[in-house]
Amino acid sequence: MKLYYATGTCSLSPLIVAHEAAIPLELVRVDIRTSPHVTETGNDYSEVSPNGYVPALVLDQGTVLTEGVTIVQYLADLKPDSGLAPQHGTLERAVLQSWLNFIATELHKMFSPWLFHPEYGTQAQEVARARIGERLAHVERHLQAGGPFLLGKTFTVADAYLFTVVGWSDFTGVDLSGFPHLRDLLGRIRTRAAVLAALRAEGSKTTG
Numbered sequence: 052m053k054l055y056y057a058t059g060t061c062s063l064s065p066l067i068v069a070h071e072a073a074i075p076l077e078l079v080r081v082d083i084r085t086s087p088h089v090t091e092t093g094n095d096y097s098e099v100s101p102n103g104y105v106p107a108l109v110l111d112q113g114t115v116l117t118e119g120v121t122i123v124q125y126l127a128d129l130k131p132d133s134g135l136a137p138q139h140g141t142l143e144r145a146v147l148q149s150w151l152n153f154i155a156t157e158l159h160k161m162f163s164p165w166l167f168h169p170e171y172g173t174q175a176q177e178v179a180r181a182r183i184g185e186r187l188a189h190v191e192r193h194l195q196a197g198g199p200f201l202l203g204k205t206f207t208v209a210d211a212y213l214f215t216v217v218g219w220s221d222f223t224g225v226d227l228s229g230f231p232h233l234r235d236l237l238g239r240i241r242t243r244a245a246v247l248a249a250l251r252a253e254g255s256k257t258t259g
């Protein structure tokens with residue numbers, strides 16, 4: 052399987068999951084700053100994934116899976132014993148999906164595009180930061196009541212996605228100082244061997 056990724060973006064989440072589950076992936080870097088986006092081999096990325104965003108997972112039989120929340124669940128289900136996602140059809144799986152959707156729609160899509168494009172203006176950015184702060188306060192209360200991970204005692208694909216998205220806080224000016232349980236969770240995740248391996252694989256710094 053091939054994972055199309057860009058360093059420092061949401062494609063880190065499936066990369067972490069692949070490392071956690073010990074699933075080997077061929078990595079193909081995409082330059083998402085160019086128009087059109089191009090792969091490291093010089094191909095127009097829209098020929099792989101028509102919407103042009105990462106991540107995309109191309110299966111060996113040719114299917115192209117897009118949408119991070121789908122890809123992480125697909126990978127986790129290839130290795131059910133990894134514990135990265137509860138079994139399909141259970142309440143726990145629905146809870147996992149609820150968190151994945153929350154992260155995708157309430158966090159990821161508030162950070163991106165609003166805080167990644169200064170040209171959208173300071174008003175849009177202030178609104179986005181305030182909304183993210185409200186949503187992170189919800190995560191903080193949840194972790195305080197039932198952490199340390201989003202689903203309780205074990206690390207799941209939702210934690211990988213949360214780590215990826217909230218990891219953008221520093222350089223987008225989102226203040227995490229009021230969220231000690233969330234910061235504790237991010238710190239725990241950052242030291243996991245699979246997470247460090249995924250960060251190295253995508254070409255990110257693993258310290259500092």
Ligand SMILES: N[C@@H](CCC(=O)N[C@@H](CS)C(=O)NCC(=O)O)C(=O)O
Nearest residue numbers: 060061083103104105106118119120
């Ligand atoms: N709905 C997609 C959105 C993915 C997305 O926003 N990817 C960003 C990086 S985090 C990207 O590739 N942006 C470049 C672009 O949209 O052209 C998903 O959840 O997987």
